[in-house]
Amino acid sequence: MxxxxxxxxxxxxxxxxxxxxxxxxxxxxxxxxxxxxxxxxxxxxxxxxxxxxxxxxxxxxxxxxxxxxxxxxxxxxxxxxxxxxxxxxxxxxxxxxxxxxxxxxxxxxPALADADTVVAGLQADCPGLRPVCFHSPYEAAVRAVIGNRIRMSQAAAIKARLARDHGQAVRVAGEELHAFPAPDVLRRLDRVEGLSDIKLERLRALSEAALDGGLDAAILRGQPVESALTELRELPGIGPFSAELVLTRGAGHPDVFPTAEPRVHRAIATRYGLDAATAGDPARLAGIAAAWSPYRSRVALLLRTRAQDSARR
Missing domain, CATH: 3.30.530.50 (Alpha-D-Glucose-1,6-Bisphosphate; Chain A, domain 4)
Structure with missing residues (x-):
């Protein structure tokens, strides 16, 4: 230790x-x-x-x-x-x-709040919250494929079961945890309960990509954002939304505006009181988000978190 x-x-x-x-x-x-x-x-x-x-x-x-x-x-x-x-x-x-x-x-x-009352409110509502990322771009990509077209709770159960059945057990501060299976383990699985053959095939391909360096966090963050997203979209099962997830919440890129995440767009429209035309135009929303740089990923997370909290209440 x-x-x-x-x-x-x-x-x-x-x-x-x-x-x-x-x-x-x-x-x-x-x-x-x-x-x-x-x-x-x-x-x-x-x-x-x-x-x-x-x-x-x-x-x-x-x-x-x-x-x-x-x-x-x-x-x-x-x-x-x-x-x-x-x-x-x-x-x-x-x-x-x-x-x-x-x-x-x-x-x-904190200085973003000086020029933007919406960001000021988010900071007050979520003091000290930074994006908590997936453990790696590999895990973020796997989660995206597992979760495609099923409920989040179902995807979470499948991922947890994979960890329990095929991941390594580790003792941490008095509790036993199971790590998610490493790429070399995942690529050798021939059946996973709850996953279709096509999803399992995609998970194997993602495992190969991770082992070949195609999901390296430092490399992804070191490229221009659009280049990294284009590269990620070439992976099987990774579309525009998933590519942004892998880059921001897998590789931990701090400054990406999610152009493919309607939930964030709706949250922006609500918080900023936008008309319908602006709310439905990702390019115009990206213009608003430009003022959040170099923390666009963080503000987007806070917007989504507050929107989810409000929906639960």
Missing amino acids: TAASFTPKGPFSLAASIRFLEGFTPASYEQAADGVLRMAFPADDGVHVIGCAVRQKETAGPTPAAVTADITVHHGDTTLPAHLGTGRHQAARAQLARILSLDVDGAGF
């Missing part, structure tokens, strides 16, 4: 991240209410499995407390000691930072 510490640049609340996961159906997050975020997931290298317990002390002032994490890296039944797996533990730390959007400098985010 190795201990890692993160100093957030700008507002960040781990408690807000946990609340988001608890209300986000695809995450299937149900754990002890002790303020510890427990996760187990395949490493970006597609070989190792990472377990981590994340904590943050509550603070009263505007400066967020440091985020700490106990991280274990596993290779099969072997847990790599910190002194023997330094590179793997550093990579695990970087992956965890991306998952929690702690790799993004958020110091300039």
